[in-house]
Amino acid sequence: MNIEHDLTETLQRALTVDPDHIRRLTDKLASASDAEHVLDIAYRTVDTPVGSLLIAATETGLVRVAYASEDHDQVLQSLSDRISPRILHHPARLDEVARELEEYFAHRRRTFSIDLDWRLSVGFRATVLRHLTDIDYGHTASYAAVAQLAGNPKAVRAVGSACATNPLPVIVPCHRVVRSDGSMGGYLGGLEAKATLLELEAAA
Amino acid sequence: MGLVTVSNEASLVGTITSAGTDVIEMPASTSGSTTGTTVDVGDGASVVVAAEADVVGGVKATVVATVVGAASVDATDDVVGVVVPDVGGAVALDAHEAVSSTRATRQRRVPGNCCDLTFDSPPGHGTAAGFIQSGQSIFGQTSRTCRQRRLLGMTTLVGVRTASGRPRSVGQHMPSKQPFEAIVEIHGPTVLRVCHAIVGATDADDAWSETFLSAMKAYPSLPADANVEAWLVTIAHRRAIDIGRARSRRAIPTDRVVDRAAGSEPAVLDNGFDLATALAALPDKQRQSVAYHYLAGLPYVEVAAILGGTAEAARRAAADGIAALRRIPISKSSSSRPFATERNPS
Numbered sequence: 001m002n003i004e005h006d007l008t009e010t011l012q013r014a015l016t017v018d019p020d021h022i023r024r025l026t027d028k029l030a031s032a033s034d035a036e037h038v039l040d041i042a043y044r045t046v047d048t049p050v051g052s053l054l055i056a057a058t059e060t061g062l063v064r065v066a067y068a069s070e071d072h073d074q075v076l077q078s079l080s081d082r083i084s085p086r087i088l089h090h091p092a093r094l095d096e097v098a099r100e101l102e103e104y105f106a107h108r109r110r111t112f113s114i115d116l117d118w119r120l121s122v123g124f125r126a127t128v129l130r131h132l133t134d135i136d137y138g139h140t141a142s143y144a145a146v147a148q149l150a151g152n153p154k155a156v157r158a159v160g161s162a163c164a165t166n167p168l169p170v171i172v173p174c175h176r177v178v179r180s181d182g183s184m185g186g187y188l189g190g191l192e193a194k195a196t197l198l199e200l201e202a203a204a
Numbered sequence: 205m206g207l208v209t210v211s212n213e214a215s216l217v218g219t220i221t222s223a224g225t226d227v228i229e230m231p232a233s234t235s236g237s238t239t240g241t242t243v244d245v246g247d248g249a250s251v252v253v254a255a256e257a258d259v260v261g262g263v264k265a266t267v268v269a270t271v272v273g274a275a276s277v278d279a280t281d282d283v284v285g286v287v288v289p290d291v292g293g294a295v296a297l298d299a300h301e302a303v304s305s306t307r308a309t310r311q312r313r314v315p316g317n318c319c320d321l322t323f324d325s326p327p328g329h330g331t332a333a334g335f336i337q338s339g340q341s342i343f344g345q346t347s348r349t350c351r352q353r354r355l356l357g358m359t360t361l362v363g364v365r366t367a368s369g370r371p372r373s374v375g376q377h378m379p380s381k382q383p384f385e386a387i388v389e390i391h392g393p394t395v396l397r398v399c400h401a402i403v404g405a406t407d408a409d410d411a412w413s414e415t416f417l418s419a420m421k422a423y424p425s426l427p428a429d430a431n432v433e434a435w436l437v438t439i440a441h442r443r444a445i446d447i448g449r450a451r452s453r454r455a456i457p458t459d460r461v462v463d464r465a466a467g468s469e470p471a472v473l474d475n476g477f478d479l480a481t482a483l484a485a486l487p488d489k490q491r492q493s494v495a496y497h498y499l500a501g502l503p504y505v506e507v508a509a510i511l512g513g514t515a516e517a518a519r520r521a522a523a524d525g526i527a528a529l530r531r532i533p534i535s536k537s538s539s540s541r542p543f544a545t546e547r548n549p550s
Contacts, residue, residue, distance in 0.1 A: 007526060008498045014479035015400050015499070017393040025396070025409060026388050029416050038421050080383040086420055087383035 030090035040084035042093035043076065048105050049200070050193040053170070055101075057093050058083065061115030065168050067189035082120065101170070105200065110137040112171050120167035124155065128162035135176040138201040142180040164188050170197065381428050384420055391436050392416075394500055398437055401483050401495040402444040403451075411447050415440040437500045438510050441492065482529050490525030497522050 033039040041063065043056035054066040054075055063083065066075040080087055091098070096114055103109035111133075121129050131149040135141045141149070143159045150159065163174035169189055175197040179185040187194035392412075399411035418439050426435060483491050489511060496507045497518070504515040504522070511518060 008501070011401070011479065011494075011498050012397060015397040017396050019393075022392045022396065025412055025416075026385075026392065029388065029413060029420070032413065032417055033420050036417070036421075038417075076383045076385070077380075080381060085381045085384055085423055088385050088388070 026088070027090075030088040031092070033086070033088065034090055034093065038086055039088055039090060039093075040086040041079055042088060042090035043079075044089060044091040044094045044098065045072065046098050046101055048101060050170070050189060050196050053101070055094050055097050056087075057097065058117045058119075060117040060119075062094075062097050062168065062171065063117040063120060065170055067169065067193065069190055070188070097171075104170070107200070107203070114171070116168060116171070121162070121165070124150070124152065124158055125162035125165065127151065128159050129166055129168070129172050129174070132163075132166075132172050132174055132176065135173060137173075140176045140178045140198070143177055143185065144180055146177055160186070173197075176201075381423075381426075384423055387419070387423070387432060387436075388416060391433055394433065395436050395440055397499050398440055398495050399444065400480060401499055402440070402492060403447050404484055405480055407447050407451065411440060411444050414443040414446070418443065431506070433500060434502055434506045434510075437496055437502060437506075441496075441510050479529070486525050486528055489521045490528065493518050493522035494525040494529070498526075 045052050045054050051068045054072045056064040100112050128150045143156045146159045147153050147155045163177050166174040175194045396412050400408040403411045496502050504518045507518040508515040
């Protein structure tokens with residue numbers, strides 16, 4: 001038997017750590033870091049008819065909405081790489097977003113009024129995404145029509161890639177963009193999610 | 205299943221070999237059409253193909269695509285990575301940062317949306333590896349004319365590792381640093397034990413909170429390959445000293461019974477002995493050496509770096525501390541002596 005190992009074990013046993021206690025300390029850390037403006041990204045998840053959505057906000061506003069299929073751990077890692085690693089679970093910053101999403105899925109909301117942080121989309125993609133809110137609730141537009149809206153009628157494919165990399169799905173309604181022949185086209189959250197959202201809006 | 209329909213205007217020359225090496229080569233001068241080409245990439249893999257590669261004339265672009273789950277994709281979906289070999293000595297990326305190497309010869313797929321690309325450069329240019337992530341832009345640039353060419357509006361290099369091994373960020377971010385939450389999750393319990401051992405149960409929570417708040421402030425500038433635990437223990441050590449000073453300023457007469465603040469939770473000690481008390485009775489250096497070496501698992505060299513002095517001094521302090529702990533009396537409710545030596549009387 002290894003004496004060092006035993007000593008370590010004895011010390012660890014003696015100084016027990018309760019996981020709930022750590023959780024409470026971590027929650028307090030999130031609040032304290034938020035108050036001191038060092039919490040660059042706060043996130044939480046919400047359960048919706050299209051599955052668990054990860055929502056993340058900077059101090060500017062909502063910066064990311066992610067489907068479970070995108071792998072939330074990967075999404076957080078990507079936010080860490082692209083924006084800042086100072087990320088903690090801190091639902092308080094996302095109360096308003098969660099409330100509006102809940103209302104949307106309950107047919108009680110047609111437009112979102114939350115602050116958005118657009119920093120994850122640049123260039124023409126950003127232009128495309130900003131025009132998606134021109135498509136009204138319950139309506140759809142073709143990729144070509146959105147290309148026109150965004151000021152570059154030829155860039156149909158770029159509209160497709162802008163939608164496919166929309167960092168703010170549901171809120172920025174890329175699900176309302178469909179193919180010219182009326183078929184649904186792709187969706188970053190899966191076709192089932194796209195169908196669910198379109199049905200939800202059609203039923204309202 | 206990975207059947208991919210290629211519906212771009214570039215002609216497809218290479219093939220996708222497997223889920224692990226998703227490489228398609230396209231000639232730069234796009235002649236012919238690949239619309240409708242179907243590529244089999246094997247189980248569970250689907251590959252996205254560059255749709256609108258507006259490639260610098262005469263240059264071959266290697267499009268690296270990555271597995272995006274089992275979703276079926278088409279050319280309007282996302283392209284995950286692109287490498288531009290042979291663009292005259294430089295590939296400029298996103299923030300127009302030049303990379304001194306030019307030829308991508310190896311691609312390694314990493315989980316998620318990231319491609320890890322290794323560039324093998326011509327002699328005299330060093331080696332660079334890039335991390336390309338979906339959703340941003342990559343630009344090819346020739347070093348002579350500095351004429352910027354848009355290759356694909358879909359990918360970006362978010363970090364570059366140079367031959368010296370020192371990561372260099374493109375834009376303002378370095379790749380692969382874990383979200384701070386993971387740091388708290390992984391190291392939180394150990395740091396709490398260390399705080400407890402150093403400042404006692406009453407102040408352990410404050411020491412922990414201040415340690416992690418300080419750490420969070422400094423985290424973005426911590427090198428990606430730093431020893432996080434040693435870094436945290438170093439911060440905890442300093443915060444503990446601050447707390448010790450603050451406490452001595454508001455010291456209470458010693459004849460009063462120490463009343464534990466309501467809500468604070470003294471560690472429950474098994475075996476019926478109060479190790480925290482025994483630890484608290486040790487001289488600072490011994491207590492710290494024991495905590496940092498045995499609880500945090502730091503080698504004596506690291507302990508010495510925190511405490512000052514030599515590794516040998518730290519080792520002696522820890523040994524003296526352990527010897528003192530072994531001398532503490534056996535509690536009546538305990539059947540075993542803490543830190544019993546190895547000689548079991550069986």
